[in-house]
Amino acid sequence: MLAWVGGVSLFGARAVRDAFRRPFELDEIARQIYEIGWRSAPLIFVSGVAVGVVLSMHTRASLERFGAVSMIPAGLAIALIRETGPLTAGLLLSGRVGAGIGAELGAMKVTEQIDALEATAVNSFKYLAVTRIVACIIAVPLLTTLMDFAGILGGFLAENAASGMSFRLYFQRSFLFIGFEDFVPATLKTAVFGFIIGTVASYLGFTTTQGTEGVGRASTRSVVLASILIILADVILVRMIFFFFPQSRG
Amino acid sequence: MNQANGDAIRLEHVTKSFDGRKVLDDVSFAVPRGSAFCLLGRSGTGKSVTLKHIIGLIRPDAGHVLVEGEDVPALRPRELARVRKRMGFLFQEGALFDSISVGENVAFPLRRHTDLPSPEIVRRARARLEQVGLGADYDKMPAQLSGGMRKRAGLARAMALDPPILLVDEPSAGLDPITSDEIDQLLLRAKLEQHKTLVVVTHNMPSARTLGDELALLDGGQLVVRGTATDLERSDNPIAREFMQSQGGG
Numbered sequence: 109m110l111a112w113v114g115g116v117s118l119f120g121a122r123a124v125r126d127a128f129r130r131p132f133e134l135d136e137i138a139r140q141i142y143e144i145g146w147r148s149a150p151l152i153f154v155s156g157v158a159v160g161v162v163l164s165m166h167t168r169a170s171l172e173r174f175g176a177v178s179m180i181p182a183g184l185a186i187a188l189i190r191e192t193g194p195l196t197a198g199l200l201l202s203g204r205v206g207a208g209i210g211a212e213l214g215a216m217k218v219t220e221q222i223d224a225l226e227a228t229a230v231n232s233f234k235y236l237a238v239t240r241i242v243a244c245i246i247a248v249p250l251l252t253t254l255m256d257f258a259g260i261l262g263g264f265l266a267e268n269a270a271s272g273m274s275f276r277l278y279f280q281r282s283f284l285f286i287g288f289e290d291f292v293p294a295t296l297k298t299a300v301f302g303f304i305i306g307t308v309a310s311y312l313g314f315t316t317t318q319g320t321e322g323v324g325r326a327s328t329r330s331v332v333l334a335s336i337l338i339i340l341a342d343v344i345l346v347r348m349i350f351f352f353f354p355q356s357r358g
Numbered sequence: 359m360n361q362a363n364g365d366a367i368r369l370e371h372v373t374k375s376f377d378g379r380k381v382l383d384d385v386s387f388a389v390p391r392g393s394a395f396c397l398l399g400r401s402g403t404g405k406s407v408t409l410k411h412i413i414g415l416i417r418p419d420a421g422h423v424l425v426e427g428e429d430v431p432a433l434r435p436r437e438l439a440r441v442r443k444r445m446g447f448l449f450q451e452g453a454l455f456d457s458i459s460v461g462e463n464v465a466f467p468l469r470r471h472t473d474l475p476s477p478e479i480v481r482r483a484r485a486r487l488e489q490v491g492l493g494a495d496y497d498k499m500p501a502q503l504s505g506g507m508r509k510r511a512g513l514a515r516a517m518a519l520d521p522p523i524l525l526v527d528e529p530s531a532g533l534d535p536i537t538s539d540e541i542d543q544l545l546l547r548a549k550l551e552q553h554k555t556l557v558v559v560t561h562n563m564p565s566a567r568t569l570g571d572e573l574a575l576l577d578g579g580q581l582v583v584r585g586t587a588t589d590l591e592r593s594d595n596p597i598a599r600e601f602m603q604s605q606g607g608g
Contacts, residue, residue, distance in 0.1 A: 215456075224453035227413050228467045228515075229442040231435065 115315070120307040123241045126234050136239040137246075144205050144240070145247030149254060155200055156193070156255040160262020163187060167263075168270060177271070181281035184263040189286060190294050190356070193256040195342055198301035201248055202334035206309040209240050210330030213313020214323035222314070237314060241306030248302030249295050256295075289353040297345040301338050308334040365424075366391040366523055366555035367412055372421035374407060381407050382418070383579035389572075391522075394549050394556035396570035398563075398590075398601065403576045405559040406450065409525045412557065413447050414438050425523070443471055445523040446516030450531065452508035454500035460511050461487065461496030467518040486514040490544060506537045513541065517548070523555045524548060530562045542568045563587075563602065575601060 167180050167187075213236060216222050225232040264278045309330035316322045350357050367389040374382040381404040389395040397405045410416040411423050414430045423430045425441055433441060454463045465483035468474060474482070487493050490510035492503075500508060509529065516524060526545065530538035542565050548554045549569070560566050566573050567587045574584040575598050583590055583598040590598050 212457075219451065219456075220449045220453040221455055223410070223415050224447070224449055224455070226415055227442060227445070227447040227449075228470065229439040230470055231439070 116308060116311045119237070119311040119314070120241075120303065122233070123238050123307060123310075126231075126238050127242055129234075131234070133235055133239050136235060137242050140239050140243030141247050144201075144208075144243050145250060148201060148204055148247070148251055151200060151204055152197060152251045152255045153258045155196065156258025157262035157265070159192060159196055159255075160184065160188065160259035160264075161266040162262075163192065163259065164263040164266035164270075168267070178281065180267055181260075181263065181273075181278050182285045185260055185282040185286055186290060188259040188263075189256050189290050191346075193259055194252050194294050194298045194301070195338070197252040197255040198248065198298055198305075198338045198342070199335055201244075201251060201301070202305050202338055203331050205244060205247075206305045206330040206334040207327045209306065209309035210312045211323055211327035213237075213240075213310055214316035214326035215320075217314060217316045218319050218323060233314075237306075237310035240310055241303060244302035244306035245299045246302070248298045248305065252295050252298040256291075287355075289356040293349040293353050293356065297342070297349065300341055300345060304337045304341060305334045308337060364390050366426060367395075367557060368422075368424040369408070369411070370422040370424070372408075372411060372418045372423060374404075374411070374416065374418050380579050382411075384421075385576075385579070385581055386421075387574060387581060387584065389555055389557055391555055392549065392553040393571040394545075394558060394569045396566040396573045397557065397559045397576060398561070398566060398573060399576035400601070404579050405576055406527050408576070409447070409527055409557060409559055412525055413442060413445055443467075443519060444521050445525055446519065446521040448509070448513050448516045448524070448526045448529060450527045451505070452500070452512035454503075454508055454511055454515070456500045459496065460492065460498050460500060460503065463500065463511060464514045464518050467515065471519060483514075483518065486518055487511065489517075490514045491540065506533045509533065510537070510541065513544065520552075521554075524557075526556060526558045528559055528561070530560065530565050538562065538565065545569055 163184050164180060167183050168177065171177055171180055171183065216236070222232045222236065225235060260282050264275060267273045267278060312326040312330050316326045365388045370386050372382050372385045373380065385408065387395065397408060399405050407416060411418055412425060412430065414433070417431045426444065428437070428441055430438065430441060454460065455466065458466070461480070461483050464486050465479050468479045468482060472479070484493060484496055487496055490513055492507060492510055492514065495503065495507065495511070500511070503511060513529070524545070529541045529545065533541070545556060545558070546569055549556055556569060558565070558569055570587065572584060573587055573590050574581050575590065576582070577597050583593045583595045585593070591602050593599060
């Protein structure tokens, strides 16, 4: 376990260092943002709407008791933007993207494609791992923003069905108590989630052994380990956000 | 450690162990420029490991690996990339990049390492594919090719930058005799007409006879016999004799 933690930490540190060294592999980063980001958008959007509907139903059930139904949009938006959206997006993407990267790089490793890249005088670490990690760091906050808005849309659909509240009123109330300190730190923390997903999955892909069985293992472990690390990182990052943005406690 | 004039490749007392098992034990040989060196031996005797030492994919535990006078394991990454551009490597299973087309696999080294305009790169990649009889398969994906076609496409990629040294791992394994002979003829032309240096790992004695100026038998991690095909056939070494007879080479 210690060896794994050490290995993945060194892998991540090397990725950070190499990300600022030439060549920057911008074409490959753009391709990975498309693969990781754009292709994950339908999953994130649909999940976001569903989460918004469910959260809205729960919130309505709770707030009705106190006669505070008008607070549903604001309560839902704060919950989504501060925590539910970022964490749900992170966990969903650790499944879709982490498994994909782990399996793809694992398959490349066991079929000697990574060796073939090196033999072609290409830095395989930079070309395959750094580009995916950078793409995850960029894509995950963007997808989190999509999830937040999809969740608010889902909340509106549920609220509209329950009370007939108009679209305009719902969105006015949603953003009534949302400020910079709610959206920016919570969304930017998902860049760390992206770093975790990209690094863990790339590391497990690069260290795959034992053929197709190893590829399956790399894929599964990418999801499990990235998910655990995201949850642990979330605890630390929330504490840091409260420290640097004390107003976001309110 | 001095490189004798005219040697493209020289291994000096190379030793390598994996998990405590010695795979190469004090292996030394030299390959003069423009000649073909065939490495024979049973499976698991370290033939592919030897090739991977030459291109720097594996570092020796002891000894020197010199390519055109440069000690490969001692090179810095940028210098290693420069030396690798002077070598083409055909992997046992082709190791084509499975996310891009066959043509783009061959074009890949040209896109990475030359400033040629894209149409010229495509023209050269097509020409390479035509050389190996795959002119009509530029747009196919690697998964659509048979094993023999993948190997031929891998050879086209290895030759894309027109490197002076070709390292070829099992060019005829799993191929029908006609395709195997076509690949042998292609490699022979590369040696005779373009004066390329070849290091060929093979089990196939007809291939070794066709291509090899010098043959060597690896057994137990050591080069047990070296010489021409006739020398090996007349060798007193029981392993060499058994090997030659079992390959129909007697």
